[in-house]
Amino acid sequence: MKALKNYIDKIKPHFEPGGKLSMFQSVFEGFESFLFVPNTTSRSGVHIHDSIDSKRTMTVVIVALLPALLFGMYNVGYQHYVSIGELAQTSFWSIFLFGFLAVLPKIVVAYVVGLGIEFTAAQIRHHEIQEGFLVSGMLIPMIVPVDTPLWMIAVATAFAVIFAKEVFGGTGMNIFNIALVTRAFLFFAYPSKMSGDSVFIRTGDTFGLGAGTVVEGFSGATPLGQAATHTGGGLLQLTDTLGNPLSLSDMFFGLIPGSIGETSTLAILIGGAILLLTGIASWRVMLSVFAGGIVMSLICNWFANPDIYPAAQLSPLSQICLGGFAFAAVFMATDPVTGARTNTGKYIFGFLIGVLAILIRVFNSGYPEGAMLAVLLMNAFAPLIDYFVVEANIRRRLKRAKNLTK
Amino acid sequence: MDHVVKIKKGLDIQLQGIPSPRISEVPNSQLYAIIPDDFVGLTPKITVKPGDKVLAGTPIMHDKSHVDVTIVSPISGEITAIERGERRKVMKITIKPDSTQQSVEFGKLDLDSMNGDEVKALLLKSGTFAFIKQRPYDIVANPDTTPRDIFVTAFDSAPLAPDYSFVLKEEMQHFETGLKALSKLTPGKVYVGVSAKQPIEVKNGTAVIFDGPHPAGNVGVQINHIAPINKGETVWTMNALDLLFIGRLFDKSAVDFSRIIAVTGSEINTPHYVRSHVGASMLSVTHGLVKPAEYEQRYISGNVLTGTNAGANGYLGAVHSQVTVIPEGNNCNEFLGWASLNPHKYSMSHSYFSWLMGKKRQYAIDARVRGGERAIIMSDEYDRVFPMDIYPEYLIKAILAFDIDKMESLGIYEIAPEDFALCEFVDTSKLELQKIVRNGLDRLMKEMN
Numbered sequence: 001m002k003a004l005k006n007y008i009d010k011i012k013p014h015f016e017p018g019g020k021l022s023m024f025q026s027v028f029e030g031f032e033s034f035l036f037v038p039n040t041t042s043r044s045g046v047h048i049h050d051s052i053d054s055k056r057t058m059t060v061v062i063v064a065l066l067p068a069l070l071f072g073m074y075n076v077g078y079q080h081y082v083s084i085g086e087l088a089q090t091s092f093w094s095i096f097l098f099g100f101l102a103v104l105p106k107i108v109v110a111y112v113v114g115l116g117i118e119f120t121a122a123q124i125r126h127h128e129i130q131e132g133f134l135v136s137g138m139l140i141p142m143i144v145p146v147d148t149p150l151w152m153i154a155v156a157t158a159f160a161v162i163f164a165k166e167v168f169g170g171t172g173m174n175i176f177n178i179a180l181v182t183r184a185f186l187f188f189a190y191p192s193k194m195s196g197d198s199v200f201i202r203t204g205d206t207f208g209l210g211a212g213t214v215v216e217g218f219s220g221a222t223p224l225g226q227a228a229t230h231t232g233g234g235l236l237q238l239t240d241t242l243g244n245p246l247s248l249s250d251m252f253f254g255l256i257p258g259s260i261g262e263t264s265t266l267a268i269l270i271g272g273a274i275l276l277l278t279g280i281a282s283w284r285v286m287l288s289v290f291a292g293g294i295v296m297s298l299i300c301n302w303f304a305n306p307d308i309y310p311a312a313q314l315s316p317l318s319q320i321c322l323g324g325f326a327f328a329a330v331f332m333a334t335d336p337v338t339g340a341r342t343n344t345g346k347y348i349f350g351f352l353i354g355v356l357a358i359l360i361r362v363f364n365s366g367y368p369e370g371a372m373l374a375v376l377l378m379n380a381f382a383p384l385i386d387y388f389v390v391e392a393n394i395r396r397r398l399k400r401a402k403n404l405t406k
Numbered sequence: 407m408d409h410v411v412k413i414k415k416g417l418d419i420q421l422q423g424i425p426s427p428r429i430s431e432v433p434n435s436q437l438y439a440i441i442p443d444d445f446v447g448l449t450p451k452i453t454v455k456p457g458d459k460v461l462a463g464t465p466i467m468h469d470k471s472h473v474d475v476t477i478v479s480p481i482s483g484e485i486t487a488i489e490r491g492e493r494r495k496v497m498k499i500t501i502k503p504d505s506t507q508q509s510v511e512f513g514k515l516d517l518d519s520m521n522g523d524e525v526k527a528l529l530l531k532s533g534t535f536a537f538i539k540q541r542p543y544d545i546v547a548n549p550d551t552t553p554r555d556i557f558v559t560a561f562d563s564a565p566l567a568p569d570y571s572f573v574l575k576e577e578m579q580h581f582e583t584g585l586k587a588l589s590k591l592t593p594g595k596v597y598v599g600v601s602a603k604q605p606i607e608v609k610n611g612t613a614v615i616f617d618g619p620h621p622a623g624n625v626g627v628q629i630n631h632i633a634p635i636n637k638g639e640t641v642w643t644m645n646a647l648d649l650l651f652i653g654r655l656f657d658k659s660a661v662d663f664s665r666i667i668a669v670t671g672s673e674i675n676t677p678h679y680v681r682s683h684v685g686a687s688m689l690s691v692t693h694g695l696v697k698p699a700e701y702e703q704r705y706i707s708g709n710v711l712t713g714t715n716a717g718a719n720g721y722l723g724a725v726h727s728q729v730t731v732i733p734e735g736n737n738c739n740e741f742l743g744w745a746s747l748n749p750h751k752y753s754m755s756h757s758y759f760s761w762l763m764g765k766k767r768q769y770a771i772d773a774r775v776r777g778g779e780r781a782i783i784m785s786d787e788y789d790r791v792f793p794m795d796i797y798p799e800y801l802i803k804a805i806l807a808f809d810i811d812k813m814e815s816l817g818i819y820e821i822a823p824e825d826f827a828l829c830e831f832v833d834t835s836k837l838e839l840q841k842i843v844r845n846g847l848d849r850l851m852k853e854m855n
Contacts, residue, residue, distance in 0.1 A: 001741045033778060037743030039736050041773040045823075045840035046830045047710045047732065048419070051751040051758050053777025054834055055744035057784065060757045128778045172781025172835070278757040282786060341785035341799065390800050394815040397795075401636035 008032055026122040030129030054171075058131040060280045064271035065138050065331065071267040072260040073099035076146050077210075079201040079257055082241055083220070084212030094210075102206045103260055106141035109150045113157045114140075114178075121166045132171030132178070132337075133161065139179035139331060142261025143324065143372065144186060145199040152193060156185040176379045177338045180372050187369075195369075197221045200257040201241065217243055222257045224323045224361065224369065230310035238318075251321035259369075262327040265320070272330040281334035284346040289329035292354020293320055300362045311362045325357055328371035338379040342389040349385055353378045410602065411631045413618025415793040417754055417828055419565045421710065422672035422768045423730070427572045429666060429679045432693045438481050438685035439498040439721035440466065443714075445477060445536050446844075447545025447851075450496050458485045463510030463532060463661040466499055472549060478533030480663035480684040480724075482508045498721065501685070509660040517583065517656045522590040529587070532655050537648040537725065541629065541641050543847045544822035553642040555594035555633060558585065558611065560646040561601035563623030564709040564827075568668035568679065568727050570646055571604040578607070580653030585610035587652050588644070598646070599628035621793065626825045630794040635820045647727045665727055669695050671710075672770035673703050673731040686722050691729050702734035704773050711827035712840070735772025743776070754791075754832045780835040791828035796820065798829055802839060805846035810853060818850065 014021040015028040032038075034055070042049065076099035081087040087095075114133045122129045140157055160181040165174045187194045201220040205211040221229070223238040223246060230236050238246040241257060250256060254264025262268075275281035297316035304312035320326060333339060333353050340349035353374045360370030367373060442450040449470040460466060460479040469475040483503040491497045512532065517525070529535035530549060538556075540547040547553070561570045574581055589596045589610060598608045602617035614632055616622045625643040635641055647665065654662040663684040670677045674695050682691050688705045696703065706713040707723040710730050714723055722729065740746070749759040752769040760769070788798040796817040804812035823840040830839040 001739070004741075005739050034744075035741065037738075037740040037774070037776060038778065039738050039740075040775050041704070041734055041736050042775050043838075045838050046827055047704060047706055047713065047715065047730075047773050048421075048771040048831065049774065049776050049836065050755070050832045050834075051743075051746075051753040051760075051776055052755045052832075052834050053744065053836065054780045054783060055777065056757050057834055059744055128780075130780060132783075170781070172783045279755045280757060280784075336785040337783055339785070342797065343786060343789065346785075390797055390816070393795065393797055397634075397636075397815065397817060400634060401638075 005036060008035070023123065026127060026129055027119050030119070030122070033128070054131050057280055058134045060278050061135045061275065061331075062138055064274040064280075065135075065142065065261070067267040067270040068261040068264060068327070069103075069138070069142060071254060071264045072142060072262075073103050075099065075255055075263055076102050076202065076260060078255055079241065080203065080206075080210055083201055083203050083214050083218050084210070085215035086210075086212055090210075098206055098210045101209060102146055102202055103141060105150055106144065106148070106153055106260075107138065109153050110140040110157050111137040113154045114161050117158060117161045117166065118170075121170065125170075127170070130171035132165075136161075136178040136182075139261075140182050143179060143183050143259050143327065145194065145259055146202045147199045148186065148193055152186060152190055153182075156182045156189070159185050172337055174337060175383075176376055177332055177335050180332060180376045180379075183372050184376055195225065197225065200225075200259070215242070219243070220257055222323070223251065224311070227311040227314065228366075236306070236310045236313045248315075248317055248321065251318055254321075259324060259327075262324045265326045268326045268330050272326075275330065275334065281330070282336070282339075282346055284343060285334045285339060285350040286329055288347045288350030289333050289354040289357075290320060292351035292356075293325060293329070293358050294354070295351075296355040296358035300358060304362060309362050319358055319361070323361065323369050324371040328353070328357065328375050332372065332375045333378075338382065340382045340385050340389075342386050345382070345385040345389045349378055349382055352381070409613075410615045410617055411628075413616060413622040413627065413631075413793045415790055416563075416619035416621055417791050417832070418563070418619040419710075419752070419771075419831070420765065420768045421565045421670075421732075422770045423566055423670045423674050423677045424768075425566065425568065425668040425670050425677045425679055427569065427679070429681060432680045432682060433690055434503065435683065435686040435690035436502075437486065437687055437721075438483070438501045438503060438683065439687070440477060440480070440501070440685055441498045441721065441723060442467065442477070442496050444724040445546050446539075447543065448475065448477075448536065450477070452488055452496060452499065454485050454488075454499070456485050456487055459483075459504075460485060460501065461508050461510050462663065463512075465533065466501075467496075469546070474527075474530045474549060475536055475546060476530060476533050477536050478510075478661065480661075482506065509662075512655065512659050515656050515659050517586055517590075520590065525587050525590045528655070529652060532661050534651045534655055534661065537644065537651060539643045541626070541635055541643060541822065542819035543851050544626075544824075545847075545851070547642045548640075551640045553592045553594070554635075554639045556588045556592050556596045556642045556644065557599065557625050557629050557632070558588070558596065558644045558646055558649055559599040559623055559625040559628060560606055560608070561599065561604050561616075561623045562645075562709075562728075563601070563620035564711050565620070566668070566670035566677075566728070566730060567623070567709055568647075568666070569604050570601070571606050573647060573666045573668075573679070573727070574606055574650075577650055577653070580650050580657055581606075581646060582608075582610050582653070583656050584649035584651075584653030587656060588642075588649070592642070597628070597632055599623070599625065599632075618793070621791070621825060621828055624822075624825055626820065626822050627793055630796070630820055634795070637814055637819060639819075645725070645727075648725060665722075667691055667722065667726075668728045669731075670728060671706075671730040671732050673697050673699065673733060682722065684722065684724050688716050688718055688720050688722065688729065691722055692731060696731055699733070701737045704732050704734045706730040706732070710771075711831060712824045733770065733772040735774040738772065738774065755834075775836055777834070777836045779837060782835050782837070784834045787832055787834060788826075788829040791832055792825070794820065794825070798826065802826075802837075802842060805842055808846070808849060810850065813846065813850065818846070823847070
């Protein structure tokens with residue numbers, strides 16, 4: 001390590017203003033502080049600091065995302081081999097490898113495009129490189145269907161990072177969650193690639209791996225897609241890709257079609273537990289999203305006409321396990337930058353996300369995935385919620401002063 | 407003494423080097439220094455020059471805007487230098503002590519028969535008034551105002567802070583005299599914030615017991631829970647250990663600026679208390695107590711949260727009763743530190759594993775910032791260590807934007823930089839919050855007056 005440190009110290013002068021590589025100063029400093037914790041000591045104020053910094057915070061979120069990501073990779077392979085009828089003779093590792101190879105290019109594209117823009121923006125502003133995109137870049141591949149073309153991910157990521165983040169001032173200044181803006185851009189710009197029966201399961205091969213023909217009776221519709229297209233009234237029976245009925249535990253464990261990282265409620269909850277144990281995410285938000293979702297599902301169960309709105313038949317637990325609801329509750333709503341920042345505000349913010357997610361899902365069959373749109377919408381309202389919470393504190397202070405002059 | 411205020415929010419940072427209750431003698435300082443910056447808000451006008459002979463209690467400077475607020479020499483001797491920094495700002499005045507040690511005589515003082523104006527005049531003349539602070543702005547009190555109430559904090563909850571019940575034990579009489587003197591300065595009450603863990607008996611004031619982690623000992627927190635400051639009101643605040651100077655003045659008819667100093671921190675062998683004096687050199691206070699080390703050490707006058715980096719060759723700040731020595735840490739190059747699983751890396755958050763080591767474990771934390779400055783990202787971080795009915799993050803943002811209406815409505819008049827010290831410690835974004843607050847208060851004061 002000493003040699004590495006010495007080498008960095010040796011090449012450092014080239015990157016400082018006036019050096020021949022000074023145009024890469026931010027990138028150099030980014031890597032330097034990535035390798036070695038800066039040993040600058042405090043100049044003003046407190047003499048000691050907590051060990052936590054934004055690198056650690058983002059690292060914890062990425063670790064929390066890993067269970068859902070790894071499961072998502074496996075599920076991509078699993079759904080593929082089910083579709084070509086070769087599941088039984090394929091080993092666990094082959095299944096995983098198929099998914100890994102299908103997902104990895106998406107991660108690489110999201111990171112290369114996003115970080116490239118981040119590095120450039122940091123250098124233009126002469127800032128340090130900020131870590132926020134490390135999480136966004138991981139989230140983006142997890143919330144898209146597996147057959148999303150890479151160029152679309154690149155375009156959408158670039159759009160989101162530039163127009164939803166950098167124009168506002170970078171990490172910590174954005175109003176909307178970057179990953180969700182990417183997803184929304186894809187959804188509205190290329191709707192045919194973002195929904196329907198043919199995008200959530202890769203039926204073709206990946207780098208020549210797993211070629212085969214689709215079995216008879218196969219349908220690639222996600223459970224929520226089935227609910228949205230269910231017509232003619234009557235009982236809604238969700239099925240897997242081969243037409244077998246889906247149980248609640250299938251939905252919970254997540255070997256069902258859907259966006260890459262969103263299918264397994266179990267894997268998401270493991271990530272949620274990591275976020276809550278480390279205190280990085282707010283339990284207030286998470287809890288109230290689930291509460292809002294359950295309340296709204298019950299209202300739909302009781303009052304909505306199931307002939308017109310088939311998704312209203314789904315029980316609260318299936319609503320939570322299906323689609324992106326759990327993922328949005330655990331990883332999207334808890335983004336501290338775009339969410340409510342006051343504790344009281346967090347309850348309201350989370351609850352309304354839960355309510356809106358189910359509301360969109362049930363009453364607007366054009367958007368079976370309501371959770372992501374609900375979070376984006378509430379991102380816009382979070383400052384308003386906080387405004388009223390803080391205003392209450394201000395009024396309390398004014399009242400106190402008034403009582404005194406009486 | 408039945409009123410107990412429970413403080414829930416806050417954090418006791420467990421550091422190595424807690425002082426044990428034992429007082430030792432250390433050699434007298436070769437040189438003493440008065441640092442005008444210790445008296446926040448005071449613009450010094452120096453009234454002595456090098457070579458002048460002074461007694462303990464001889465004025466050496468006064469405030470330009472309030473000529474009667476004087477700072478006096480803490481000892482008798484000879485002025486050796488007036489050190490100036492950038493733009494001729496006075497950094498410190500050094501005094502070489504003499505062997506006779508004489509004090510200015512204030513004649514026979516009968517506190518019971520004195521009225522408020524007489525007490526105030528005496529405090530101003532003796533230089534003890536400069537130890538009284540006021541809110542709003544957290545500066546040396548303006549003698550032209552009459553405070554609504556006076557708040558005395560009789561404990562310090564900061565890391566490794568001296569135990570006031572131990573330090574005050576010998577001098578309870580002076581403490582009570584001081585409280586009695588203060589009570590003549592306000593038509594309101596003299597509140598004394600007392601710790602539930604280090605109780606002291608209070609006769610001449612209204613005691614309010616506080617139970618909870620730091621910053622329960624911050625007078626600002628105590629005010630916020632007892633009787634918050636409203637716009638237009640002024641209260642005065644004081645530290646119980648500084649109040650001793652006022653008490654001794656009336657009891658002895660002369661100033662006595664001796665102090666019991668807690669010498670603390672992970673770089674101190676056998677941390678305990680020493681008898682010293684306002685303005686003494688750090689070397690004399692820490693004489694023979696600092697662990698020999700090949701790496702750099704940071705000598706802090708005060709505690710690790712609000713103290714000043716005095717340096718080994720510096721001097722004890724006028725308002726400090728504690729010295730903390732910690733490793734500087736600038737020799738550490740931690741490889742991939744953000745990925746560390748080491749349970750010895752301290753963090754309030756559970757993202758590092760120090761929380762698994764239990765709450766009793768003590769840490770030796772060095773002075774590294776441990777991260778780069780970022781925009782405010784995490785929410786509810788400041789709130790968890792800020793036990794006041796104020797939204798700290800919103801107040802900080804209002805100060806940064808310098809929106810006076812917002813600052814007022816969010817409670818700027820109730821706070822001091824020290825109240826944000828813990829926020830600064832836990833901050834993921836590593837912002838210099840105390841500096842932001844101090845600059846905001848200074849600017850606001852200029853705008854308002």
